Amino acid sequence: MADQLVRSGRKPRADAQRNRERLLEAATQVFNQGEAEASLEAVARQAEVGIGTLYRHFPTREALFEAIYRREVQQLVALAEQLDNEAPVEAVRRWVHAMIGFVAVKKGMSAALAVVAQSSSQLAVCMLEQMVGALDRLLRRAVSAGEMRGDISAEEILRALVGMCYMHDTPDWRRNVLRTADVLIDGLRYAARGPQPAGR
Amino acid sequence: MADQLVRSGRKPRADAQRNRERLLEAATQVFNQGEAEASLEAVARQAEVGIGTLYRHFPTREALFEAIYRREVQQLVALAEQLDNEAPVEAVRRWVHAMIGFVAVKKGMSAALAVVAQSSSQLAVCMLEQMVGALDRLLRRAVSAGEMRGDISAEEILRALVGMCYMHDTPDWRRNVLRTADVLIDGLRYAARGPQPAGR
Amino acid sequence: MADQLVRSGRKPRADAQRNRERLLEAATQVFNQGEAEASLEAVARQAEVGIGTLYRHFPTREALFEAIYRREVQQLVALAEQLDNEAPVEAVRRWVHAMIGFVAVKKGMSAALAVVAQSSSQLAVCMLEQMVGALDRLLRRAVSAGEMRGDISAEEILRALVGMCYMHDTPDWRRNVLRTADVLIDGLRYAARGPQPAGR
Amino acid sequence: MADQLVRSGRKPRADAQRNRERLLEAATQVFNQGEAEASLEAVARQAEVGIGTLYRHFPTREALFEAIYRREVQQLVALAEQLDNEAPVEAVRRWVHAMIGFVAVKKGMSAALAVVAQSSSQLAVCMLEQMVGALDRLLRRAVSAGEMRGDISAEEILRALVGMCYMHDTPDWRRNVLRTADVLIDGLRYAARGPQPAGR
DNA sequence: AATGAATGAGTGTTCATTCAT
DNA sequence: TATGAATGAACACTCATTCAT
Numbered sequence: 001m002a003d004q005l006v007r008s009g010r011k012p013r014a015d016a017q018r019n020r021e022r023l024l025e026a027a028t029q030v031f032n033q034g035e036a037e038a039s040l041e042a043v044a045r046q047a048e049v050g051i052g053t054l055y056r057h058f059p060t061r062e063a064l065f066e067a068i069y070r071r072e073v074q075q076l077v078a079l080a081e082q083l084d085n086e087a088p089v090e091a092v093r094r095w096v097h098a099m100i101g102f103v104a105v106k107k108g109m110s111a112a113l114a115v116v117a118q119s120s121s122q123l124a125v126c127m128l129e130q131m132v133g134a135l136d137r138l139l140r141r142a143v144s145a146g147e148m149r150g151d152i153s154a155e156e157i158l159r160a161l162v163g164m165c166y167m168h169d170t171p172d173w174r175r176n177v178l179r180t181a182d183v184l185i186d187g188l189r190y191a192a193r194g195p196q197p198a199g200r
Numbered sequence: 201m202a203d204q205l206v207r208s209g210r211k212p213r214a215d216a217q218r219n220r221e222r223l224l225e226a227a228t229q230v231f232n233q234g235e236a237e238a239s240l241e242a243v244a245r246q247a248e249v250g251i252g253t254l255y256r257h258f259p260t261r262e263a264l265f266e267a268i269y270r271r272e273v274q275q276l277v278a279l280a281e282q283l284d285n286e287a288p289v290e291a292v293r294r295w296v297h298a299m300i301g302f303v304a305v306k307k308g309m310s311a312a313l314a315v316v317a318q319s320s321s322q323l324a325v326c327m328l329e330q331m332v333g334a335l336d337r338l339l340r341r342a343v344s345a346g347e348m349r350g351d352i353s354a355e356e357i358l359r360a361l362v363g364m365c366y367m368h369d370t371p372d373w374r375r376n377v378l379r380t381a382d383v384l385i386d387g388l389r390y391a392a393r394g395p396q397p398a399g400r
Numbered sequence: 401m402a403d404q405l406v407r408s409g410r411k412p413r414a415d416a417q418r419n420r421e422r423l424l425e426a427a428t429q430v431f432n433q434g435e436a437e438a439s440l441e442a443v444a445r446q447a448e449v450g451i452g453t454l455y456r457h458f459p460t461r462e463a464l465f466e467a468i469y470r471r472e473v474q475q476l477v478a479l480a481e482q483l484d485n486e487a488p489v490e491a492v493r494r495w496v497h498a499m500i501g502f503v504a505v506k507k508g509m510s511a512a513l514a515v516v517a518q519s520s521s522q523l524a525v526c527m528l529e530q531m532v533g534a535l536d537r538l539l540r541r542a543v544s545a546g547e548m549r550g551d552i553s554a555e556e557i558l559r560a561l562v563g564m565c566y567m568h569d570t571p572d573w574r575r576n577v578l579r580t581a582d583v584l585i586d587g588l589r590y591a592a593r594g595p596q597p598a599g600r
Numbered sequence: 601m602a603d604q605l606v607r608s609g610r611k612p613r614a615d616a617q618r619n620r621e622r623l624l625e626a627a628t629q630v631f632n633q634g635e636a637e638a639s640l641e642a643v644a645r646q647a648e649v650g651i652g653t654l655y656r657h658f659p660t661r662e663a664l665f666e667a668i669y670r671r672e673v674q675q676l677v678a679l680a681e682q683l684d685n686e687a688p689v690e691a692v693r694r695w696v697h698a699m700i701g702f703v704a705v706k707k708g709m710s711a712a713l714a715v716v717a718q719s720s721s722q723l724a725v726c727m728l729e730q731m732v733g734a735l736d737r738l739l740r741r742a743v744s745a746g747e748m749r750g751d752i753s754a755e756e757i758l759r760a761l762v763g764m765c766y767m768h769d770t771p772d773w774r775r776n777v778l779r780t781a782d783v784l785i786d787g788l789r790y791a792a793r794g795p796q797p798a799g800r
Numbered sequence: 801a802a803t804g805a806a807t808g809a810g811t812g813t814t815c816a817t818t819c820a821t
Numbered sequence: 822t823a824t825g826a827a828t829g830a831a832c833a834c835t836c837a838t839t840c841a842t
Contacts (some may be wrong), residue, residue: 163363563763586789
């Protein structure tokens with residue numbers, strides 16, 4: 001499903017598995033602490049593995065991105081499920097904060113996400129859908145509770161968040177983005193009750 | 201103004217001027233209907249002009265970006281001034297819509313803006329500052345009027361808007377982004393009066 | 401030695417070794433029968449090898465120079481050691497002649513040496529130092545024996561020799577330079593005993 | 601004879617003459633305080649003159665070099681004549697020192713001379729011949745006086761000197777080269793009397 | 801399966817030279 | 822004549838991708 005090795009039915013050779021791990025580890029480092037446009041050769045070098053091996057495991061650059069972030073994405077999906085018990089709006093806020101914190105830790109992930117969000121490969125779409133699904137679940141609850149407007153799709157909001165993260169590269173962008181994200185969430189609440197007389 | 205240059209037969213040779221125009225036209229097309237990272241050679245080819253000519257007119261990639269978008273940016277700055285008479289929040293909303301519409305017309309401008317927003321060249325910074333200045337002017341009025349919270353900088357909001365635009369490439373992204381931008385603005389209003397009891 | 405590498409089937413793949421050889425051969429030809437500033441592309445073409453291959457083997461122009469002339473330089477160093485048993489002045493003369501003969505065979509080496517002598521890369525400096533060291537060893541002996549003046553550094557003399565070679569491109573320059581070099585050596589001897597009354 | 605303008609019979613226009621002067625001045629500066637490989641465009645810019653004008657006056661790079669150094673060469677030729685009254689060996693030494701000092705002042709002239717010495721254009725040859733002639737005149741006197749060996753041509757010595765200068769780029773190369781040049785001259789004297797018993 | 805050598809198209813950039821104004 | 826815009830060949834260098842070992 002994810003990449004070539006899995007397809008062959010047979011259990012993957014031990015060293016193949018090890019190399020896959022090394023590559024993911026290396027790619028994470030290279031992409032996260034630098035640019036998302038680093039050369040694949042650099043990744044292979046970091047993993048102390050031949051470039052050919054990299055290609056065997058991840059035939060395209062996107063396959064690599066996807067493999068890197070699949071796990072992380074699943075964490076976010078899991079988090080959404082856990083937040084089911086929270087108050088609706090608060091759950092949305094916490095999930096959004098988690099996502100931003102997540103991107104902040106994995107510096108450079110924003111670029112990768114941007115790439116993914118703009119590509120249209122099946123797998124990229126799938127990843128995006130998962131995240132959209134997670135956020136959607138939370139939003140729906142808030143909307144049902146009458147605490148948020150329901151005419152903005154989760155995908156829209158997700159794209160906005162990713163875009164907000166992507167536009168920064170200063171080291172302290174995180175708190176700024178967090179605040180702006182809160183504004184966005186506030187906007188979703190505000191409209192739930194419609195515009196109100198400015199004089200209260 | 202352009203007239204003057206053409207008529208006076210002085211320095212700006214006719215063909216030079218024409219080539220400059222062609223290059224801008226071509227660059228706009230190439231960048232707008234593709235990626236902001238298209239090769240300069242491609243631009244020259246599109247303009248049916250030697251690569252050397254491109255370099256003569258625009259010694260760096262950014263000089264080209266800047267030339268393309270400087271005029272447009274100034275339009276937005278001018279718009280901000282015109283909106284001084286509007287109701288504060290409405291003025292903000294209209295300016296934001298104008299900016300998005302502007303990006304929508306110049307499809308791909310978002311990519312260019314993204315590049316600019318992330319680079320740190322003097323000129324890029326200057327362009328960004330101009331737009332920030334325009335938005336800041338409008339925000340301040342709204343804040344002064346007690347209709348918007350004042351702890352989110354214009355730059356943050358601008359980056360968020362650019363990011364939102366950048367994350368889309370479907371043909372109909374515009375209305376989605378407009379709506380999400382409105383949510384953001386609503387958020388700015390909402391907090392001006394503090395969180396309110398949600399029906400509780 | 402080369403044998404070993406080839407036979408052991410280990411790391412140095414056969415074709416890599418062959419290409420390296422071809423590149424050195426080609427570079428020697430191109431540089432020697434033309435200018436030291438020939439394009440690297442020309443070298444690759446001569447070697448019938450992709451330009452990328454050239455870069456893999458020799459990441460910089462100087463790395464190529466160095467590879468070409470390292471072995472030869474070491475021969476000269478070795479020669480200096482062998483001449484330790486000769487009469488001091490004669491040893492200097494023979495080494496200098498060897499050097500010139502060496503340049504003469506590798507026509508165009510003078511240009512390469514000139515480049516090296518003017519660059520300041522680590523490796524270039526190292527090569528120069530080796531040759532200076534070799535000549536210095538011989539000069540010291542002659543100075544100790546009271547047969548040469550000691551206030552001219554080996555490096556000066558070496559630069560002069562390289563310069564002399566570099567200034568020629570006629571096919572028969574060798575004997576001319578040899579004679580002039582002898583004059584230089586004579587000058588070193590002459591002053592060992594101080595200026596003498598010229599018959600006056 | 602030197603360049604195109606002179607050929608046309610008519611007296612050169614005043615501004616043409618002025619531009620020629622500016623170009624020479626500029627070229628001297630650019631070549632002398634930098635590299636002999638500076639772009640012609642840089643020269644034209646320094647002269648505040650169009651590149652086309654440069655080409656009109658000096659159709660080739662060598663024509664420019666030649667024009668620059670012709671006057672200086674003639675100074676050296678004149679100096680040789682003035683030295684006719686000095687003691688022969690001293691005259692040679694003084695001329696050689698003058699030449700080196702000359703190159704030292706016009707930093708970068710060594711590179712230009714090297715170019716000239718290796719080219720084979722008529723004019724370059726002519727320049728070289730003039731300098732050779734000047735030195736030759738002095739050498740002959742010393743040889744006639746029995747104070748120098750006569751089997752080394754002036755051209756050889758000149759090439760050696762130029763080469764020696766060319767091989768340096770440190771700021772204090774002058775004294776080193778002067779000393780080495782003295783050694784060369786000493787060598788010419790030494791052999792005039794043949795090898796002498798080392799014990800005196 | 802793993803390796804890394806080979807490839808060459810592609811990009812940015814410079815500069816000598818021509819030519820329209 | 823003077824100008825400088827236009828040109829494009831040439832070069833250095835990178836990197837994704839293929840393929841022999």
